[in-house]
Amino acid sequence: xxxxxxxxxxxxxxxxxxxxxxxxxxxxxxxxxxxxxxxxxxxxxxxxxxxxxxxxxxxxxxxxxxxxxxxxxxxxxxxxxxxxxxxxxxxxxxxxxxxxxxxxxxxxxxxxxxxxxxxxxxxxxxxxxxxxxxxxxxxxxxxxxxxxxxxxxxxxxxxxxxxxxxxxxxxxxxxxxxxxxxxxxxxxxxxxxxxxxxxxxxxxxxxxxxxxxxxxxxxxxxxxxxxxxxxxxxxxxxxxxxxxxxxxxxxxxxxxxxxxxxxxxxxxxxxxxxxxxxxxxxxxxxxxxxxxxxxxxxxxxxxxxxxxxxxxxxxxxxxxxxxxxxxxxxxxxxxxxxxxxxxxxxxxxxxxxxxxxxxxxxxxxxxxxxxxxxxxxxxxxxxxxxxxxxxxxxxxxxxxxxxxxxxxxxxxxxxxxxxxxxxxxxxxxxxxxxxxxxxxxxxxxxxxxxxxxxxxxx
Ligand code: ARG
Numbered sequence: 001x002x003x004x005x006x007x008x009x010x011x012x013x014x015x016x017x018x019x020x021x022x023x024x025x026x027x028x029x030x031x032x033x034x035x036x037x038x039x040x041x042x043x044x045x046x047x048x049x050x051x052x053x054x055x056x057x058x059x060x061x062x063x064x065x066x067x068x069x070x071x072x073x074x075x076x077x078x079x080x081x082x083x084x085x086x087x088x089x090x091x092x093x094x095x096x097x098x099x100x101x102x103x104x105x106x107x108x109x110x111x112x113x114x115x116x117x118x119x120x121x122x123x124x125x126x127x128x129x130x131x132x133x134x135x136x137x138x139x140x141x142x143x144x145x146x147x148x149x150x151x152x153x154x155x156x157x158x159x160x161x162x163x164x165x166x167x168x169x170x171x172x173x174x175x176x177x178x179x180x181x182x183x184x185x186x187x188x189x190x191x192x193x194x195x196x197x198x199x200x201x202x203x204x205x206x207x208x209x210x211x212x213x214x215x216x217x218x219x220x221x222x223x224x225x226x227x228x229x230x231x232x233x234x235x236x237x238x239x240x241x242x243x244x245x246x247x248x249x250x251x252x253x254x255x256x257x258x259x260x261x262x263x264x265x266x267x268x269x270x271x272x273x274x275x276x277x278x279x280x281x282x283x284x285x286x287x288x289x290x291x292x293x294x295x296x297x298x299x300x301x302x303x304x305x306x307x308x309x310x311x312x313x314x315x316x317x318x319x320x321x322x323x324x325x326x327x328x329x330x331x332x333x334x335x336x337x338x339x340x341x342x343x344x345x346x347x348x349x350x351x352x353x354x355x356x357x358x359x360x361x362x363x364x365x366x367x368x369x370x371x372x373x374x375x376x377x378x379x380x381x382x383x384x385x386x387x388x389x390x391x392x393x394x395x396x397x398x399x400x401x402x403x404x405x406x407x408x409x410x411x412x413x414x415x416x417x418x419x420x421x422x423x424x425x426x427x428x429x430x431x432x433x434x435x436x437x438x439x440x441x442x443x444x445x446x447x448x449x450x451x452x453x454x455x456x457x458x
Contacts, residue, residue: 004086023322024077027084029329031070033119034084035063037112040215041195042103050205051102059103062096063088083322084116085109106205107195110229110317114194117324119216121238122190124332125183131339132180132245133456136173138346140452143169147445150427151266151356152365159363162427163440165351170448175248177455182241189234193218197228200316230316232306232324239303242331246296249338253289256349260286265355270348273341288341295334302327360427364392366402369430370421377416387413 003013039060046056066088069075081087086109093100143166153163193216196202196209202225209221222228259266269286277283309323367388374384391413395402403425410417423429435441438448 004081004089018082019079021082021319022079023083023325024079024081024087026326026329027113027116028077028087030084030116030120030325031075031088032067033116033123034088034112035067035070036119037115037195037216038088038103039063040212041107043215044208044211045102045105045205047211048206048208050105050207055099055102058096058099059092062092062100063103065095066091083109083113085112106198106203106207108197108199108229110199111194111197111225113321114197114229114231115216117232117235117328118190118192118194118218121234121328122187125187125190125238128335128339129180129183131336131343132176132183134343135339135346136176136180136452136456138343139169139173139176140449140456142346142349142351143167143173143445143452144449146351146353147442147449149351149353149356150360150431152359152363153440159359159365161365161368161434161440162360162430164431164442164445165353165356166442166449167440167445170445170452172248172252173452176245177452179241179245179248182244186234186237186241188219189237191217191219192234193221194228194231197222197225200226200229226316230313230321232310232321235324235328236303236306236310239299239306239327239331242299242335243296243303245335246299246338249342250293250296252342253293256289257286257293264359265352266359267352268350269345270350273345273348288345292338292342295338299331299334302331357427361403362401364395364402366425366427366430367392369424369433370402372433373421373424374414374416379414379416 003009042051042056042059042063045051046053066075069091075091077084077087078090081090089100089104092103145166146169147164147166149165150162151165151168152159153161153168193209193213195212195216196207213219213221222231256267256269258264260269269288271284273288274284275287277285305327306324309320313320370391371381371384371388374387375381379387391402391405391410394409394413395405403422407417407419407421410421424433432441432443435443438444
């Protein structure tokens with residue numbers, strides 16, 4: 001079977017080369033975008049009188065027939081036609097005859113493939129913004145139910161100061177909000193039209209790029225044809241945003257794994273989101289967060305992979321750039337699966353409020369509050385810190401918690417101590433006292449929830 005570009009060749013392509021250079025096994029995922037781009041291109045060709053209007057109409061009908069077949073899964077793509085662009089062009093010519101050969105007038109696969117990728121990432125970016133919103137809703141719901149749930153807050157994974165569990169969960173809400181903002185902002189650069197750049201230098205035909213941009217709902221056209229066909233920044237940007245997003249998911253996953261361990265028992269993931277062991281009948285494993293944590297690796301890998309592909313490339317198009325696709329498609333699939341799981345897993349998570357409360361009672365995480373108490377009585381903070389350090393050491397040596405020390409014991413360390421120290425040390429008080437803007441006091445958490453609901457309503 002002869003190639004669409006076969007004219008200057010005297011030999012058939014080596015079979016191994018054909019398989020090695022083909023991208024159809026994966027770029028068939030761009031079939032709809034490829035047809036969408038072609039429809040706009042041929043509309044413009046007809047309108048500008050570059051091809052007869054009847055031909056443009058015939059081609060559009062042909063493309064529609066192919067789209068319907070693609071959607072029904074009736075199309076057999078062929079390795080011998082290398083990629084999605086030539087497969088569809090071949091299907092078109094088979095469908096409507098030689099007039100189908102007019103579709104590729106004034107364009108190249110180089111500006112075509114870039115256009116397909118822009119269209120594809122626009123669709124996916126919009127989907128991910130929606131999926132992230134669903135995840136945020138799950139966090140908002142759990143946070144609203146746990147404003148007054150107190151658990152230890154950690155630094156260095158050592159008990160630091162007690163916090164509201166709602167506050168802790170809302171930290172993730174804001175991370176996902178930034179991810180959404182990054183996606184939203186990236187759309188500016190996704191919504192740029194490369195088509196019309198030709199192979200690299202533009203075209204001899206009197207095309208109208210603005211019209212194609214309008215038909216495809218792009219905000220702008222690339223002002224430089226060489227940049228248009230060489231640019232993969234928008235894919236790098238997507239992979240970077242995805243990497244940061246997966247970092248957030250991975251940190252969350254690590255917390256879920258820790259919290260659901262026998263040692264912590266702060267939460268229990270729903271049975272429907274856990275799996276068992278083939279040998280140990282008692283096991284209920286947090287496989288989902290573990291896999292989410294692990295899948296972060298492949299997303300980082302895809303980013304590094306594409307950065308490396310691009311770093312040494314001269315302008316303009318090089319076949320190397322075909323390697324932009326699998327990493328992107330894999331990242332899209334990974335994000336899609338991860339975000340779809342995350343929302344219901346958080347929604348159905350059981351929170352063990354008693355366990356959390358007990359943990360807070362059995363630690364020294366109220367020590368800062370005793371220091372602050374002495375500061376309000378006039379002692380400089382640095383001196384207060386030293387005094388409380390000694391009190392904590394004394395308590396550890398005497399196997400007591402700070403609430404269990406007698407007032408006489410406190411007074412051995414400073415005459416400033418009085419009975420009013422005790423209510424200050426209760427976990428609820430410790431949390432409520434951190435009422436500074438953005439702090440963990442229930443008042444502040446409620447204000448934060450209000451802000452979050454407003455963000456989502458926009
Ligand atoms: N399959 C190619 C890719 O994904 C399409 C562009 C091919 N262009 C070319 N001049 N060989 O990059």
